[in-house]
Amino acid sequence: MTSFVPLTTVFPGLVWLMAALALVQGLRRAALWRVGASAPVAWLDGLAKLPRRYLVDVHHVVARDAYASRMHAVVAGGLLAASILTALAILPPLADFRPYWFLVALAFGVTAIGSLFVGARRYPQKQKRLSAGRFQVLPFLLVAYAVGGTITALVLALGGGGLLGSVALALAAAGGLGLAFEVRHGPMRHAAAGALHLVAHPRPGRFEGRPDTALQPLDLDAPRLGSEMPADFTWNRLLSYDACVSCGRCETACPAFAAGQPLNPKKLIQDLVAGLSPAEPAYAGNPYPGGRAAEGARGALARLIGPDARIHPDTLWSCTTCRACVEECPMMIEHVDAVVSLRRHETLERGALPEKAVVPVTELRQSGDPGGRPLASRTDFAAGLDLPGIADREPVDVLLWLGEGAYDLRYGRSLRALIRLLREAGVDFAVLGVEERDTGDLARRLGDEATFQALARENIATLGQYRFKRIVTADPHALHALRNEYPAFGGHYTVTHHTALLLELIRAGKLNPGRLPDLSVTYHDPCYLARYNGETEAPPRGARRDRRHPPRDDPVRAPGDVLRRRRRRAGERRAGRAPHPRHPHGSGRRDRGRDRRRRLPLLHGDAGGRDRPQGRDPRRGRTPAPGGGGGPMSRPRRDPRAERAASLVAGEGPRPRYDRTRRATASGRPRRDPRAEREAQRIGGLARARYDLSQIGRSVGEAVTAATRAAPVAEAPKTIIVETPAFLVAVVPDAPGGRLSGHDRQVIGAARALAGREGAVAVIVEGECEGAGCSRRRPDAPARARGGLRPGGPRRPHRGRARRRRGASRPVPGIPRWRRSRPSRRGGPERGAVHQCRSGGRQGAGPPGPGPPGRAEPRPAPPRHRGAGRGRRLCGPAAGGARPAL
Ligand code: SF4
Ligand code: SF4
Known part of the structure; x- marks a missing residue:
């Protein structure tokens, strides 16, 4: 063929x-x-x-x-x-x-x-x-x-x-x-x-087995700072974005995406790709959470960031720089570098920091601490520990860099424990104390390279004054900055995380970690320790003493153990015998109904909690009453299942049928009757409802009910005779029928206190009080005073306030309207004023007035209370005609 x-x-x-x-x-x-x-x-x-x-x-x-x-x-x-x-x-x-x-x-x-x-x-x-x-x-x-x-x-x-x-x-x-x-x-x-x-990878160190994670230093004298458009990126970065295969692994790993923040690292990279060329086909993956659909201009010179540009500023600021996307990307694309480069432009060129970041960055610039806290108080957490300062002790083996967390209560406790361990192991260490500033890592992540470089230079100058072998810190951000970012500015140090130092001390036999009982410990690798610095072994090793890893003679296992275990676990995961660390519930669809059923609490027959242990009830936050916390079961409770079964109509047919008229009543288990219990606790014979809570827990039959309870016998009033009171304090309750309001009680209390101190008698006047010292009438407000004194008459304080407001707005000759101070609603112009009583006594309790007659020295200020400021209640001395009633 x-x-x-x-x-x-x-x-x-x-x-x-x-x-x-x-x-x-x-x-x-x-x-x-x-x-x-x-x-x-x-x-x-x-x-x-x-x-x-x-x-x-x-x-x-x-x-x-x-x-x-x-x-x-x-x-x-x-x-x-x-x-x-x-x-x-x-x-x-x-x-x-x-x-x-x-x-x-x-x-x-x-x-x-x-x-x-x-x-x-x-x-x-x-x-x-x-x-x-x-x-x-x-x-x-x-x-x-x-x-x-x-x-x-x-x-x-x-x-x-x-x-x-x-x-x-x-x-x-x-x-x-x-x-x-x-x-x-x-x-x-x-x-x-x-x-x-x-x-042409921009970080070739990644292929050489070292964590090449430091950001590139920015030339602050460059004509343009950061990246505003595609042309501002280096050519090999543009090339790297084109390598994206849209696999979505970065999207799956991104915590911001998972949390619903408007950030999707895959879309971010694809926006950078599409921004370069108008001919790029439309993006066909998952959008930014929130569904923003703006396209923006395209081209090498088109702005990338903006509310109407391809990338919204919120997307930029949603990134935590955790590097999870970078770790997961099979094309080795550097998302974080792109984010920081765009942020640098926003921060340094446009000053467009997010609102929450303004204060920390400003404080960093001004005081060297993002919280604006005094540098000297960084060591407050170590009160009583006699923390050695490096200025008094150098040279030392270890310079302990405390970091920002030293201001935090919980972190401070960890630092105290670390200091005790260092002392126990005999480590020669000291701290910088007041000379320690923030490393500036926060400013650098936010794109404020200028602040970071200033802080880095200051810290490097400080560290250059002292002799130490290495820096140890518990702060992963400080560790990263000191170890990886400072070398570009001339600061080369050996920096160790405190867990690595503790592991070293354990291996050297200087610390005995002891044995933890059967504990399951969940450890969360800090991003800046694990991803940025590859430190994943030391932290869990010190704490690994659980059932699956029983202690051996050697307190710390050989390094190969970890690798072997990882390989074994990977095999188990593939075989489905161990959960995947990021998908502990499996990759399939979850049975959420089953999860909910599992979370339901166990129900017991006795919902009143007869079997509940004595002591504080954790669910209610109060101590249960004698007898088990709840009352006895006194009323039958409904049992819907039993009722439903009883109303089922027997017969054929595919669907069950029910006869609603057959519903059984009072079926099922008994239940408490809180209303009946409450009624049994009520004390009879009183106008106001009062309850005897000692009855809680008694059955209805046992309880001393309202009918059987004897009304309490009122005690005879105690009479005290004061022969020659210095003066009288008359208190005039103006509620109808002589009833006392809460305010009246306050006034009476104040009067008693004043009278007791001054050797006087306080009297409560019922009805009209027209005697000496009883008048509340003010020359300028007769109507208000009369209305207030009429027994049972309406209280019209609002009229007074309205009058005060009217008075304040009345023109006063010689004073321009805008210069007159506006009276406050509560006090008004007469707040604290002392008004003349009819008898020539003084009324009011604002500033301390002159003492009672016959006393030369000024009297102490009377107690302040709501009524006192109004100048309405306390008068003296009083004439007769009132009933002493202390
Ligand atoms: S670095 Fe930013 S984009 Fe990448 S996974 Fe973390 S939060 Fe998401
Ligand atoms: S992981 Fe890398 S290749 Fe995959 S979508 Fe994200 S950026 Fe693109």
């Missing part, structure tokens, strides 16, 4: 054509990266290390998702091998060598299997974190290229051709050219940009 086209030539030619198309598309995209700022790149070193970076470092991250790792290995490996082998067939000896085409067919076959894996993630149901859009076409392109290539290679291997070969070749061409075309804007861009990104 003859072939319509010479397959041995066209097939390899197709692959070369694909490569050429991919190159053109790649170059068109790369032209956009050139708008970025220049960046130093070690090209030769990067190219030499590319295979290792790809096969080891990238796949180390990819392998955290086992499915994605296998899928990628099969499809990418097969695609690369098949394409290279086919391209080499352009050489005549290979083109005619049939076993060679079997090998090519095998490579395409592997690619086809991998393509099915790719399709299985998107069809019939796409995984939620993956983006749709052009990524949905990728499986079809792969399948077409792989299947077409397999059939073509098999045809060539078998020496055939004809229609089948041509159709297969056409299929392979459609798929292959489609894949090549997608290099510019589609999913295949990640392959080209990803490889280049690994060569």
Whole structure:
């Protein structure tokens, strides 16, 4: 059978054509990266290390998702091998060598299997974190290229051709050219940009096994600070954003996204990608939580941040810089660097800090502490511990950097414990004391590089004055700044976390950690300790004394133990025998109904709590009454299930039927009757309801009920005769019927106190009080005074206030209206004034008035109370006609 086209030539030619198309598309995209700022790149070193970076470092991250790792290995490996082998067939000896085409067919076959894996993630149901859009076409392109290539290679291997070969070749061409075309804007861009990104990575230290996490120092004299538009990023950063494969792993790991903050790291990177080119297809992944749909302008010089730009400022400030996204990203993209760079522009160029950050940053600039607290009070937590200062003790082995937490109560307790442990282990340590400022890490994260650099230089100058071997701190942010950020400014120190030092002391036998009983300890790695500094072993090791890890002779296990355990746990997790640390409930749908049922409290037959232990009732916050806290079961309670069963109509039919008229009453278990109990506690014979709470717990029959209780016998009033009172204090309750309001009681109390001190008698006057010392009438307010004195008459204090207000607004000759002070609503112009009583005595209890007649020295100020300020109640001396009633 003859072939319509010479397959041995066209097939390899197709692959070369694909490569050429991919190159053109790649170059068109790369032209956009050139708008970025220049960046130093070690090209030769990067190219030499590319295979290792790809096969080891990238796949180390990819392998955290086992499915994605296998899928990628099969499809990418097969695609690369098949394409290279086919391209080499352009050489005549290979083109005619049939076993060679079997090998090519095998490579395409592997690619086809991998393509099915790719399709299985998107069809019939796409995984939620993956983006749709052009990524949905990728499986079809792969399948077409792989299947077409397999059939073509098999045809060539078998020496055939004809229609089948041509159709297969056409299929392979459609798929292959489609894949090549997608290099510019589609999913295949990640392959080209990803490889280049690994060569020109802005943080090559990440591939050398050290945590390369320090931010780049900013030149504060540069014409533009931070990044406002795509052109402000360096070109290799723009390249790195193009490497994003929209896998959504950063989105899943981001705590801000999980908490519903308007931040999605995948969308953030895709916004940076789309901001570079107006031709970029629309984003088809999960949006920022909150569903903001603004697109904003695109282009190398278009503003990226703004309420109407691609990235809202809230998105920027929602990031906690935890680096979870960076750790998870299989393309090794640096999200945090992008966020901080954009923040630097917002903070330094536009002064657009979020409201909550203004005060801490201002305080940092002015006082060296974000809370504005005195630096000297940083050591207050160590009261009584005689904390050594380095100025008196240098040189020391350990400089203990206290950090911001020293102002915090709980953190201060940890520091006290640490100081005791250091003393017990005989560590030679000291603190900076008042010379310790904040490291400035907070300012740097917020983009205020100027404040950070100022603080860093001050701290480095301070540290340069003293001799110490290393710095130990319990503050992960301080540790990160001192260890990783300060070297760029000339501060090179050995910085250790306190847990690592404690572990060292335990290993050296200077500390005995003791044994914890069966305890389960949950430990949360601080981001700035674990992700930024790779310290994950020391903190849990010191505390690991639980049942699954019984203590051994060696207090701390060998380092290999941890690795072995991690591997074992990973196997267990894969086998479903251990929970995944981030998905403890499994990745499947949770049975929320089951969870709710589990959370329901256990119900006991005796809801009144007869079996409840004596003592304080934790649920009610009060001590239960004698007899078990609740009253006895005195009333039958309803049992809905029993009632329902009783009303079921027996008969056929698929659905049960109920007769509502058959509802049983008083069925089920007995229950308390709080109303009856309350009634039993009531004390009879009194107008106001009073209750004898000692009756709680007695049954209704036992309780001393209102009927059986004898009315309390009123005590005879005690009479005291004062022969010659110095004067009388008349108190005139003006409520109808002589009843006392709360205010009246206060006035009477004040009168008694005053009378007792001054050797007088206080009298309560019922009805009219027209005698000497009883008048409340003021020359300027006769109507108000009369109304107040009329027995049973209405109290109209509001009239007085209204009058005062009217009086205040009346024009006063010689004083402009705006100069007159407005009277307060409570006191008014007469607040504290002393008014003349009719008898010539004085009325009012504002400022201390002159003493009673016959007393030369000023009397002490009378007690202040609500009524006193109004000048209405206390008068003296009084004439007769009133009944002494102390
Ligand atoms: S660094 Fe920011 S974007 Fe990344 S995971 Fe943390 S909060 Fe999310
Ligand atoms: S930034 Fe990285 S982790 Fe996030 S979607 Fe892109 S490739 Fe995946």
